[in-house]
Amino acid sequence: MIDKLNTTRDLVIVLILGLILWLILGSYDGFEILISYLESHEEYELDEVLLLLLILSPFLIVYALLRVKEAYHLNKELKQLNEKLEQRVQEELAKRKTNEALLIQQSKSAALGEMISNIAHQWRQPLNAVSLNVQNLDFLYKNKQLTDEQMERSVKKITFLTLNMSQTIDDFRNFFKPEKVKHSFDINNTVKKAIRIVDASFETLNIKIDFKVNNNNYEAFGFENEYSQVIVNILTNSKDTFIERDIENPLIEIELIKNDDNVDLILKDNAGGISKEIFPKIFDPYFSTKESGTGIGLYMSKMIIEKSMDGNLSAENIDDGLKFIISVPISKEK
Numbered sequence: 369m370i371d372k373l374n375t376t377r378d379l380v381i382v383l384i385l386g387l388i389l390w391l392i393l394g395s396y397d398g399f400e401i402l403i404s405y406l407e408s409h410e411e412y413e414l415d416e417v418l419l420l421l422l423i424l425s426p427f428l429i430v431y432a433l434l435r436v437k438e439a440y441h442l443n444k445e446l447k448q449l450n451e452k453l454e455q456r457v458q459e460e461l462a463k464r465k466t467n468e469a470l471l472i473q474q475s476k477s478a479a480l481g482e483m484i485s486n487i488a489h490q491w492r493q494p495l496n497a498v499s500l501n502v503q504n505l506d507f508l509y510k511n512k513q514l515t516d517e518q519m520e521r522s523v524k525k526i527t528f529l530t531l532n533m534s535q536t537i538d539d540f541r542n543f544f545k546p547e548k549v550k551h552s553f554d555i556n557n558t559v560k561k562a563i564r565i566v567d568a569s570f571e572t573l574n575i576k577i578d579f580k581v582n583n584n585n586y587e588a589f590g591f592e593n594e595y596s597q598v599i600v601n602i603l604t605n606s607k608d609t610f611i612e613r614d615i616e617n618p619l620i621e622i623e624l625i626k627n628d629d630n631v632d633l634i635l636k637d638n639a640g641g642i643s644k645e646i647f648p649k650i651f652d653p654y655f656s657t658k659e660s661g662t663g664i665g666l667y668m669s670k671m672i673i674e675k676s677m678d679g680n681l682s683a684e685n686i687d688d689g690l691k692f693i694i695s696v697p698i699s700k701e702k
Contacts, residue, residue: 382432492568494529501526550677552699553592555624555631556581562599563622566607575610577603579622586624587699588631590677595696598669598681602635602692605665609639609690626698630679633694641685650683 501522508514563577570577588595603620610618615638625632642650653667673681679696 491533494533498526498529550590551592552587552589553595555586555588555595555633558592558596559599559622559624559633562596562603565596565600566603570603570607573607573611573618575607575618575620577620577622580624584624584626586626586631588696589699590679590696591672594672594676595694598672598694599633599635601665601669602694606635606637606639606690609637613640615639629698630695631698633696634691635694636686636691637689639689641688641690644685647683647685651681 505514505519505522508518559579560581563579567577606618606620609615617638619638621634621636623634625634651666651670653664670681673679673694673696677696679694681692681694683690683692685691
């Protein structure tokens with residue numbers, strides 16, 4: 369343990385200097401010279417001064433030793449305090465990791481519930497279409513009106529519908545599939561996949577998504593599935609606000625802008641925005657403006673973008689709603 373007060377070091381230096389001075393003066397018979405000088409210069413009363421120094425020396429040495437002892441005990445206490453502090457830091461880090469793991473699990477559970485709802489909306493229309501086709505085939509068959517052409521056309525239509533349903537399952541499975549290695553991905557395609565996940569439920573609620581697609585190559589570097597989760601989280605957040613406030617002509621505009629080092633995805637809604645009083649808290653864990661909200665969607669989104677992808681997620685109120693900006697690094701793979 370390092371002596372925080374440097375008392376031991378100072379005492380050693382003083383002793384070494386004293387020893388050096390004693391060796392120098394001893395080689396010149398310094399004490400005899402001093403005595404001879406005092407005998408010939410009584411008017412200075414240096415002998416009294418020397419006597420005072422001789423008397424004080426033992427006390428000064430004892431005082432120095434006591435200071436060293438005090439420093440030793442203080443250092444011991446500091447060491448114990450540091451050990452306790454380190455232990456508390458480790459405990460807090462462990463608690464934080466546990467809380468983050470709990471938040472991630474809660475986020476996944478909330479997202480799973482939302483995804484099940486989206487799957488139900490995605491499948492409702494094709495299932496109805498398949499059912500109608502099967503009923504039509506049954507009717508034609510029982511009335512002996514079924515032709516090869518009608519059979520082939522119905523089979524093709526049913527196959528098309530089931531393939532689309534299968535694609536939906538793949539989209540949702542990829543949505544929850546964790547990625548361990550960063551890679552380049554086309555943001556245009558990723559945004560389209562995210563929109564496809566929520567599209568059916570949004571259509572049911574008459575929520576329009578205007579994605580300004582262009583032919584530019586917007587390649588980002590990071591975790592595509594997690595990036596897609598952030599988009600879905602923000603879209604779902606807007607959807608919930610539309611429903612809660614009963615917004616007429618609900619609209620979400622999505623636009624991509626490429627900068628020198630980043631790709632910015634801008635999502636704007638016309639849901640009315642958030643009040644200035646609570647706006648600074650929107651990315652806090654467990655904070656939600658909705659009664660049924662978990663308050664972890666935007667928090668996890670910010671964690672994903674800023675910690676996992678070295679990007680930035682920000683929000684700001686606009687005239688008639690809220691704007692999110694997701695900024696991530698451009699592709700490093702060339």
